[in-house]
Amino acid sequence: MLHVYFNLRKEKQNQKGLAPVRMIITHGSKKIRKVVPSVKVMPKYWSNQRIKPNLKSEPYNYHVEFNMILDDIDRKIRHIYRESLLTGKPITKDYILQRLDGKPTSMARIDFVDALDEFVATHRSVRAASTIKKYRSTIQFIKDFAEARSFELFFESIDIKFIEAFRDYAFLERHTLNNYYGKLIAFVKTFMNWALDRGYHNNLEFKKFKRTAEDIEVIYLTMDELLSLYHFDFNSRRLSMVRDLYCFGCFTGLRFSDLKALRPAHVFEDHLRMTLHKTRSTDHKIPLNKMAKEILERYQGTVYEPIPRISGQKFNEYIKECCERVGIDELICTTRYIGQRRVDQTRPKYELITSHTARKTFVTNSLILGMNERVLKNITGHKDDASFKRYVDIAENFKQREMSNTWDKI
Structure with missing residues (x-):
């Protein structure tokens, strides 16, 4: 078994009172000793093989940076040891020191x-x-x-x-x-x-490596569009059920994966209780508004109870057809980037409606209607503040436009 530890060479203190740190590796009866380059510390700050922070009144002793160096060396040596076990390389001083210096590995x-x-x-x-x-x-x-x-x-x-x-x-x-x-x-x-x-x-x-991420447009149905869709008579059982499934997502904020998993046992008088699929939030409570209750009542006692289920691919195809029939056809311009190349597209809104937009519709309209942000985040199970802030910004912009379209016209 291989062990790594560090000690302080107090007998090597320089004129400033700084002593070098030495790495010691033991493997069976063998010992490998080497001074860690550039890491020096005053003995009073050395404890448990690491450097303690100094007093605020004293000059900074670089304890964060130096401890990171020691941690990195410790981790590298343990990886080298596992490597030797897998490749059959014998543990020698030269082998370990070469590997620490970044020489090619087998x-x-x-x-x-x-x-x-x-x-x-x-x-x-x-x-x-x-x-x-x-x-x-x-x-x-x-x-x-x-x-x-x-x-x-x-x-x-x-x-x-x-x-x-x-x-x-x-x-x-x-x-x-x-x-x-x-x-x-x-x-x-x-x-x-x-x-x-x-x-x-x-x-x-x-x-x-750096991961790039760009904000994209939040596509959602306005309250007028949502209510038009909800009350529309399709004269088609297929489209009516798809509409109900989509609207239920708009009224509860549930992801499509959670809608598919919904069972009668999850439904209570005025709320749902279930484990959310993505975040695995157990016993999560989702309040039901009157429109959500109406949808559940339509399917109570039927083979579709509590709500219809359909594959994601078919759902996204049919909900576009629903929105087109309702006349949700405002032209929407979207901008995407492929590297530095900008790609602009203008399409009718119904082409952009998917299962993902139901949850966005719920969050955005809830904020516009004045729901408390903290309560809303609890209902939807949002963990990422940055993504949630985008909905807040949209709601605030909507309120500003409404103010301008009403009071500013007086």
Whole structure:
């Protein structure tokens, strides 16, 4: 077994009273000693192999930076040890010191693509089926890139050259939108961190990769549009049920995954209680307004109780048809970016309505109607303040326009 610890060379104090820190590695009967470059500390601040913060009245002693260096060395040595076990490399002083200096590793023997498949396999029991599906799609994208660009995928090749080639392939050949490209990079970083924890590599270049994310337009139905859709007579059972399912999402703020999971046992007199699919928030309470109750009453005692269910693909197709019939056809301009290339599109609003817009409709209209933000976040289970703020901004802009359209005309 290998052990790592640090001690202070007090006998080596300089004129300022600073002593160097020494790393000591023990492996069986062997000991490897080496002074840690650039890390020096006064003995009174040394405790439990790390540097304590000094008094506020004294000059800063760099305890944060120096402790990060020591932590990084400790982590690297443990990875080197796991690497030696997997590759059969003997633990020697020269081998460890060379690895700490960043010399090439034989860990490239572990196949990168096999590790990708292992990553999916190890997450199958702890991730939703939809997440696993996204993982597989992203992995296929990476494999397509490697084949198209004749790029050899192994752990040590995931560096700045990889990210430049991958970026050009995504934007120039696949015409990938920036936000999706950002998700691809997020996956690469997650995978490389996972592999790093297992000692499959010592390549830290991936930590420099930056994920890009751009705000996009929030598409939602105004209250007038929502009520027009809700009261419209379609003379079609198929479209009426799709409308009811969509409107129920607009009246409760439930995600489509939660609507599909809704069962009679989740329904109480004036609220729902269920575990939310995405956040796994257990026993989550969602109050029911009168329109939501009306929809539940329509299907009570039927085979569709509590509400109809349909596949996401068919739902998104049919809800567009519903909104087109209702006349929700205001022209909406959307802007997206592929790298630096701007892509503007103008389409009727009904073409942009999907299952995702129901939740956005609930949040936006609730804020416009004056619902308390804290209460609303509790109902919807929002965790991300930044994404929620976008709805707040939209509501505030709506109120300002209404003020201008009323009082300012007097």
